[in-house]
Amino acid sequence: MRESRTVQRSLFDLYSPHKFGAFLGELSRVLDDHPEILPLLEEDFRAEGTQATGRKGLSVESTFRCMLLKQITGVSYEMLAFHLADSSSYRAFARLERDCRPGKSALSGNIRRLRPKTLQSVFQQLGNSAFEQGVMKTDCLRIDSTVVSSNIASPSxxxxxxxxxxxxxxxxxxxxxxxxxxxxxxxxxxxxxxxxxxxxxxxxxxxxxxxxxxxxxxxxxxxxxxxxxxxxxxxxxxxxxxxxxxxxxxxxxxxxxxxxxxxxxxxxxxxxxxxxxKIVSLFEPHTDIIIKGPREIEYGHKINLATDRNGLITALMIEKGNPTDVERFMPVVGAHQSLYGGVPETTIADGGYASVDNIEKGKALGIKRVGFHKKRGISLSAMGLKEKTLKKLRDFRAGVEGNISELKRAFGASKALWKGEDGFMSFVWASVISYNLTRLVRLNSG
Structure with a gap:
């Protein structure tokens, strides 16, 4: 493993005129605006025995960028190694030196060194930066939960x-x-x-x-x-x-x-x-049994998340066990508050989060309007809303379903493919970081 940063020469800054090449170029510029994440990543590569890759090895920056490429494209390590050897756009984005052609084992070994705690810190750093720049709109948040599956066969x-x-x-x-x-x-x-x-x-x-x-x-x-x-x-x-x-x-x-x-x-x-x-896998023993209402049983971990008006994920929690949504409302709000130093004016969540207790605790923190998609016997006055406002918020809340769908479909978060509990969590954070960075590129592009 070499130094953290690769100084890229303009001679090798060759991005294809294809729209994906333009996207990678813009994503690279976004990452260049956040050099503060590199010291966070360096900690995971200071352990003795880190292997170099190729003649000169991968830098910390290149490893992180290769991880993003893998999550965004959804390819295997074998195909990622091929694209990094074959494509000028991929090589330019990954900041690879001319003689550096990492193989699948080297890519896997280096990317898997990124710990969940480190990636969570990177997520928080990028979120804080977007908030300070006014890109993240935290006046109104939508909250929902989903399940990320473990990479296991159906248990018996x-x-x-x-x-x-x-x-x-x-x-x-x-x-x-x-x-x-x-x-x-x-x-x-x-x-x-x-x-x-x-x-x-x-x-x-x-x-x-x-x-x-x-x-x-x-x-x-x-x-x-x-x-x-x-x-x-x-x-x-x-x-x-x-x-x-x-x-x-x-x-x-x-x-x-x-x-x-x-x-x-x-x-x-x-x-x-x-x-x-119960234990449902000998190879992924951390896996939880998740039952959400009348739906079929899922095996993995539940995640609770919040997104803003631009679809950026502002807070995310990977849960242990199968906690009900209603008991995870305030922890998600608390996670958002600790990251951004305040609470939103309005929150809208799925009906599973609805309770008078959550409304009272939310308002005690300073949230003016605490709405739920389904009233569950709670009056509009208790939520601090009018019927017309609740209807608009319900329409807004529906957007989080699309955010979750994109996170799972386009960034691999439907099933965590990395082994072990730490691997599971690292995979989820890698998917979330890739999702948010892609959103930032779209927002910058208008």
Whole structure:
């Protein structure tokens, strides 16, 4: 990793006359107006062992710009590497030196170093700048929520049990390569895969007999992995090179134990297991079960956000669990207030946020009009609105649906593709930053 900034020479500032080339040129100028975000990004690249890319490596600025390209275009790392090697517009925007042609692994490795906390700070810095310049219109805010899905398959207890058996068995099979210690074990992967498939496609009567067999198999693998960890510790001590393998085994053991427990409770005992106690993925265990009204179940994390008159996202919160909208109204208002030093004159939110308590707390902060799309038995006088004003605000609120749709459709926020909880949050913030920057370019272009 080189220095934070790449000094671009006009010789290489070659943008295509195509409208997307013009957009990239304008976006580059917007970023040049915000050099203050580079010191924020530098912190994530100061860790020892950062790899350079190509002959000279990617700068911090180039890494951030490559991240924006990926989110805006929605391409894979492989295709991004191709475009950066092939396109003068992409290379000019990314501020790549002539000999720098990053591959997909280098792009992925460097972009994934950007932490969610850092990207959130960049979002806040860009928002504050837009607010100070008068581009962000915060007199009236619209608030809504949506769900960003995790990158997982539709969960089932049989699939989760098979995943746990498969992963632990694979780790133990690789123990000789990872630790130098060969383990004597029975491989249950083929049997587990067969049982899981029979459960998935079988009738209810068949599942009742097959599930106990699969959970028994999982327990055998758990006991086997306990013995494997004991053997590795006994024969190899606990040098550093063994700890990574041990940590992985212990991690997946804990997850498989939770899956076995929820399977016994839900399937074998007929107990209703609360969503907060369920695990739906061994690879993305942070994933929440989200149920919004009568709609189908979603797996990921709920986000609450506010947008202004220009469609810019002023505040966003990535939630844990499945909190109701009504209890997240004030936290969103509070997040906006902490960022911009004040509250809007008017807020309009979906009916799910409606409550007299939220109106009273909002007005106590200084909001003059606290409106909701559906009244939910709340009078207009309590909201501080007239019927005609509420109708206009309802029309205004509808715009947030379009903002959310664009965020998900054009910037990838329908499903977070980066692994792990930090990866999930970084992906969401990357999408939001890309969305807001694109909005700023449109506003500058008129």
């Amino acid at each position: 207890d049989s699939k989760l049990l098979d995943d746990g058996i498969r992963v632990l068995s694979r780790l133990m099979a690789k123990s000789r390569d990872c630790t130098g210690i060969k383990l004597r074990l029975t491989d249950y992967r083929k049997r587990s895969k067969s049982l899981a498939a029979r459960i998935f496609y079988g009738k209810k009567a068949d599942k009742e007999t097959l599930y106990p067999e699969l959970t028994s198999l999982a327990n055998r693998v758990l006991k086997q992995s306990d013995k494997a960890v004991e053997q590795v510790r006994r024969q190899g001590g606990e040098p550093t090179h063994l700890q990574s393998w041990i940590d992985q085994v212990v991690h997946y053991q804990a997850l498989l134990e939770r899956v076995v427990d929820q399977t016994k409770r839900r399937v074998l005992k007929g107990e209703k297991v609360p969503a907060s106690q």
